[in-house]
Amino acid sequence: xxxxxxxxxxxxxxxxxxxxxxxxxxxxxxxxxxxxxxxxxxxxxxxxxxxxxxxxxxxxxxxxxxxxxxxxxxxxxxxxxxxxxxxxxxxxxxxxxxxxxxxxxxxxxxxxxxxxxxxxxxxxxxxxxxxxxxxxxxxxxxxxxxxxxxxxxxxxxxxxxxxxxxxxxxxxxxxxxxxxxxxxxxxxxxxxxxxxxxxxxxxxxxxxxxxxxxxxxxxxxxxxxxxxxxxxxxxxxxxxxxxxxxxxxxxxxxxxxxxxxxxxxxxxxxxxxxxxxxxxxxxxxxxxxxxxxxxxxxxxxxxxxxxxxxx
Numbered sequence: 001x002x003x004x005x006x007x008x009x010x011x012x013x014x015x016x017x018x019x020x021x022x023x024x025x026x027x028x029x030x031x032x033x034x035x036x037x038x039x040x041x042x043x044x045x046x047x048x049x050x051x052x053x054x055x056x057x058x059x060x061x062x063x064x065x066x067x068x069x070x071x072x073x074x075x076x077x078x079x080x081x082x083x084x085x086x087x088x089x090x091x092x093x094x095x096x097x098x099x100x101x102x103x104x105x106x107x108x109x110x111x112x113x114x115x116x117x118x119x120x121x122x123x124x125x126x127x128x129x130x131x132x133x134x135x136x137x138x139x140x141x142x143x144x145x146x147x148x149x150x151x152x153x154x155x156x157x158x159x160x161x162x163x164x165x166x167x168x169x170x171x172x173x174x175x176x177x178x179x180x181x182x183x184x185x186x187x188x189x190x191x192x193x194x195x196x197x198x199x200x201x202x203x204x205x206x207x208x209x210x211x212x213x214x215x216x217x218x219x220x221x222x223x224x225x226x227x228x229x230x231x232x233x234x235x236x237x238x239x240x241x242x243x244x245x246x247x248x249x250x251x252x253x254x255x256x257x258x259x260x261x262x263x264x265x266x267x268x269x270x271x272x273x274x275x276x277x278x279x280x281x282x283x284x285x286x287x288x289x290x291x292x293x294x295x296x297x298x299x300x301x302x303x304x305x306x307x308x309x310x311x
Contacts, residue, residue, distance in 0.1 A: 184246025
């Protein structure tokens with residue numbers, strides 16, 4: 001069967017809904033909405049050279065999609081990303097390979113020297129990546145928590161001098177949250193790495209993202225200054241996804257991230273969320289321990305693969 005690869009048509013609702021459908025089928029652990037997809041496309045930093053590719057059959061059925069771009073926040077130049085997803089019911093038709101070939105050629109032409117891709121840690125997915133020249137790297141887990149089970153631990157008592165506030169309380173001036181996010185992101189385990197140095201860019205892509213739930217995102221303050229946070233994305237359909245949880249270096253080891261996440265999960269359940277998802281690097285023992293304490297269970301594992309481009 002012939003598979004064609006093209007760019008998303010952002011003004012075509014059917015295209016956007018097809019991307020949501022494929023992503024939810026391929027990775028049900030991720031928060032995906034039509035509004036979020038259009039937002040990512042519309043505010044992408046020019047340095048990212050972002051493209052959203054679609055793979056479709058000759059009769060116009062979208063069966064795969066891929067996010068492609070330059071990792072412009074990485075301190076190491078030349079790094080890029082390609083994340084192809086194929087509808088599980090339509091695998092074996094060549095969509096994954098077609099998306100990958102198109103993406104790699106584009107990234108190489110844009111000056112990328114290495115591409116990174118997340119791959120589900122299953123035999124068929126690993127074989128596909130290795131067959132296309134990708135080498136295995138670090139792994140990470142997806143975890144799920146049933147918020148309807150009634151087993152969520154209570155919110156710990158905040159230590160003296162610590163208070164909790166939703167991110168929405170910082171709507172007038174979110175810069176203090178940027179500072180905490182930047183420090184936590186710099187220490188996040190990753191093959192690619194990221195440095196958040198541009199506040200205006202962070203405002204556009206993170207703070208103003210429509211899937212960021214500011215009321216459920218919780219911040220722990222120490223003596224009035226943000227010290228830890230648990231950022232949340234929701235899809236309006238009862239699904240809650242942890243986007244990032246972190247603590248500034250000076251206050252690590254005090255349980256502040258756990259406190260912020262506990263408060264967030266309780267608020268989410270009260271708001272009608274029914275299931276929560278999160279992801280942890282497999283080597284991030286502290287966060288895995290926190291999530292197990294909440295009752296999260298590993299539901300899938302993915303591995304970061306990399307390939308040299310050009311030459």
